[in-house]
Amino acid sequence: MSLSPRASPWQFSMLQAKTARGFKWQVIEIGGRYLVSLFVFTALARLLDATSFGLVALVGLYLGFAQMITEQGLSTAIIQRPRLERDHLNSAFWCTFGLSGLLCAGTMLLAAPVAALFNEPRLAPLLRWASISLVVNGSATIHHALFLKEIDLRRPALRTLIANALAGAVGVGMAVAGCGVWALIGQQLVASISGAIFLWLVSPWRPQLRFSLAHLKELLGIGGAVSMTTFIQMISGRADQFCIARFLGPAMLGQYVIAGKLVELLTSAIYQPVVAVSLPALSKVQEDRPRFANAVYKAMSLNALVSFPALIGLAAIANDVVPFVFGQQWQAAAPVLQLLAIYILVLGLQVFFHPMLLAVGRPGSYLVLSILQAGGAAIACAIGVRFGVRAVVAGLILNSIVVGAVSFVFVVYRLGISVKSFWKPCLGPAAAALLMYLSVTIVRYELPTTIAPWLRVFSQVGVGAIVYSALMMLFARNDVGLLWSFLRSTAEGRKTAGAATDYNVAAVAS
Numbered sequence: 415m416s417l418s419p420r421a422s423p424w425q426f427s428m429l430q431a432k433t434a435r436g437f438k439w440q441v442i443e444i445g446g447r448y449l450v451s452l453f454v455f456t457a458l459a460r461l462l463d464a465t466s467f468g469l470v471a472l473v474g475l476y477l478g479f480a481q482m483i484t485e486q487g488l489s490t491a492i493i494q495r496p497r498l499e500r501d502h503l504n505s506a507f508w509c510t511f512g513l514s515g516l517l518c519a520g521t522m523l524l525a526a527p528v529a530a531l532f533n534e535p536r537l538a539p540l541l542r543w544a545s546i547s548l549v550v551n552g553s554a555t556i557h558h559a560l561f562l563k564e565i566d567l568r569r570p571a572l573r574t575l576i577a578n579a580l581a582g583a584v585g586v587g588m589a590v591a592g593c594g595v596w597a598l599i600g601q602q603l604v605a606s607i608s609g610a611i612f613l614w615l616v617s618p619w620r621p622q623l624r625f626s627l628a629h630l631k632e633l634l635g636i637g638g639a640v641s642m643t644t645f646i647q648m649i650s651g652r653a654d655q656f657c658i659a660r661f662l663g664p665a666m667l668g669q670y671v672i673a674g675k676l677v678e679l680l681t682s683a684i685y686q687p688v689v690a691v692s693l694p695a696l697s698k699v700q701e702d703r704p705r706f707a708n709a710v711y712k713a714m715s716l717n718a719l720v721s722f723p724a725l726i727g728l729a730a731i732a733n734d735v736v737p738f739v740f741g742q743q744w745q746a747a748a749p750v751l752q753l754l755a756i757y758i759l760v761l762g763l764q765v766f767f768h769p770m771l772l773a774v775g776r777p778g779s780y781l782v783l784s785i786l787q788a789g790g791a792a793i794a795c796a797i798g799v800r801f802g803v804r805a806v807v808a809g810l811i812l813n814s815i816v817v818g819a820v821s822f823v824f825v826v827y828r829l830g831i832s833v834k835s836f837w838k839p840c841l842g843p844a845a846a847a848l849l850m851y852l853s854v855t856i857v858r859y860e861l862p863t864t865i866a867p868w869l870r871v872f873s874q875v876g877v878g879a880i881v882y883s884a885l886m887m888l889f890a891r892n893d894v895g896l897l898w899s900f901l902r903s904t905a906e907g908r909k910t911a912g913a914a915t916d917y918n919v920a921a922v923a924s
Contacts (some may be wrong), residue, residue, distance in 0.1 A: 422848055450575070452739070454582035455675055458589055458597065459740040466595040467671045468664030472537055473544045473599070475529060475652050475659075480521070480545070482644045484513040484552050489559035491633040497647045501626040506633055506809065507556045508625050514552025521545035532659055536595075543599055547606035554610040557617040573612040581605035642781055650788035654806050657795040662803070670803055672740055673747035677754045680728060685765050707831055710766055715839035719894070721762045722840075722847035729755040730854040731874045738867040753807040760814045767821055770829060783821045790817050842890035850882040 459467075488506040492498065521528075522542050529537035537555045561570050585601030593600070631714050659667045728735070729752040736748040767783070795807030825831055861870055 450578045450582050451679055454586060454601075455584045456576075456739055459672060459675075459744065461586075462588040462594065462597065464665045464668030464672070466667070466668065468659065468668035469534070469537060469540060469595050470602075471655055471667050471671045472532060472534070472659055472664065473540050473602075475655055476521075476541060477544060477547065478648055478652065479645070480517045480548055481551065482648060484510055484517055484548060485555055485644075487642075487644060488633050489555055489562070491635070492556070492559045493541040493563045497635070499629065500622065501624055503556055503560075503619065504622050504624045504635055505626050505630040507621040509630055510555050511549075511552045514548045518545045518548045521548075534664060540595065540599055546603060547603055550603075550606040550610045554613040555659055556621070557613040557661060559618060560617065560619055569613070570836070573609050573616075575610055577605045577609035580608045608746075609781045646781065646784040646788045650784065650791040653788070653791045653795040654810060657799040658803060658804065661799050666803065669744070669747050670750060672744050673736070673750035674754050675753060676728060676735065676739070677725075679759050680724055681758050681762070684717075684724055685762055707829075707835075710770060710831060711835045711839070713766060714836055717762065717765065718840040718843045719890075721759060722843040723878070725759040726847040726851050726880075727763070727854065727875070727878045730851045730878065731858075731871060734858065734867065734870045734874065738871050750803055750807060753811065757807055757811045757814065760811060760818065764814075764818045764821060767825055770825060770831075776896045783817070783824060786820060787813070787817045842886065846882050846885035846889070849885060850878045853881045854878045858889060889909040 466806035469785040488510060492502070492506060495502070522545065525545075526535075526542040528541060558570055561567065563808055581601045581604040584604045585597050588597035588600045591597075655667060655670065731894055732748045732751040732755070736751060737745050740747075790813035791810055794813045795806050798806035822833075822836075826833060826836075854877055857874055857877045858870070861873060865873075
């Protein structure tokens with residue numbers, strides 16, 4: 415469905431309905447995944463040591479870059495492109511699948527030299543087995559992109575829930591059986607295989623033995639810039655883990671991974687639904703700039719209402735929640751968790767920059783901004799690692815603030831976004847969240863040390879929720895009403911959107 419400034423009200427209503435329904439399924443997916451991941455990761459944290467988590471984090475670093483190379487930004491190009499032909503999809507599939515096979519074979523051969531880069535020979539066999547997931551994931555990438563294009567997130571959500579549940583059971587079972595770090599590798603492989611099988615079963619689209627270089631070039635026109643941007647973003651996002659592993663060792667990286675797990679889960683719950691629906695939704699109204707800008711302002715208001723209390727609240731309870739969830743042996747990770755929560759909050763306030771620029775066909779602009787972010791992150795990590803893990807995160811926070819300011823000026827200039835309208839929704843939630851932090855801190859120091867750990871955590875969470883909610887109802891009732899209205903429309907599901915989505919996916923597949 416291509417929308418223009420002259421699109422009918424019915425078309426925009428359908429888009430809103432599909433977006434709400436897509437958001438609902440993203441919330442379901444993330445809520446289920448949050449619970450499963452938290453349960454599984456907690457069990458594994460109590461069964462495995464820090465070195466095991468550090469080694470698998472290194473595997474994740476390698477696979478993340480490899481996955482980016484195989485995908486080439488083609489999924490984003492499929493989502494953004496208004497009209498698709500069969501040969502676009504066929505060519506994208508065989509390109510992705512072929513590169514996946516080549517990288518898997520290359521990893522089998524070159525795992526030892528990669529392991530030597532980290533002075534960690536135990537890494538080589540882990541890389542070889544984990545690289546199988548490249549081929550598996552590559553076989554289902556286009557199927558996933560087609561569902562995202564139509565904002566049909568129900569089946570991708572079910573895929574994630576089923577895959578994570580199966581993988582979690584296998585991982586915990588292997589850990590109990592004494593498999594050590596291999597429990598984490600087994601968990602990853604089961605998640606990839608089961609997820610790919612599910613997408614093939616529920617998707618109506620099947621690749622044909624056809625390949626068109628001309629159609630592939632059309633997708634790579636935007637996909638190439640997106641791929642380069644993703645590469646730069648990965649450098650920015652993974653520079654911390656690389657430096658910690660290279661200079662402080664896998665055990666310290668394992669501590670860092672544990673510190674970041676709660677932030678990661680919370681970040682997925684807050685930002686993944688937004689990111690999943692924002693690019694396709696904004697792409698549909700890219701030619702109607704007033705409607706485009708209004709959508710961004712409303713989305714930023716919802717983002718601020720949830721991000722500030724969640725992440726500042728997590729920082730407030732970090733010293734009690736880490737040992738409660740993962741065990742007393744991980745207490746040293748709590749101060750790092752506090753800094754990571756602030757870092758993610760700063761990044762979260764910039765979460766719409768990427769989809770905004772992609773939606774209007776400016777991937778090159780975001781590439782420039784990503785290079786600035788990655789360069790600053792690399793410098794911050796290289797300097798900070800000399801002073802410890804907390805200095806690394808502090809450097810990342812400073813870099814994200816500086817580059818974020820430059821990025822916003824760039825976005826305002828390119829898209830005509832109002833500075834006041836964009837940032838005004840953040841003022842109330844920020845002030846309320848800071849007062850909430852102060853209240854939680856007072857409660858924490860006033861609670862007796864003999865109280866049960868679970869009661870300490872839930873007492874602080876309860877006080878924080880009450881304080882923040884009361885302040886927002888007093889001083890930002892309209893913003894709360896907007897959030898409530900959005901959640902209500904999301905919960906309704908909008909069945910008409912579902913029918914339209916099923917029809918559109920089938921139409922593309924045919």
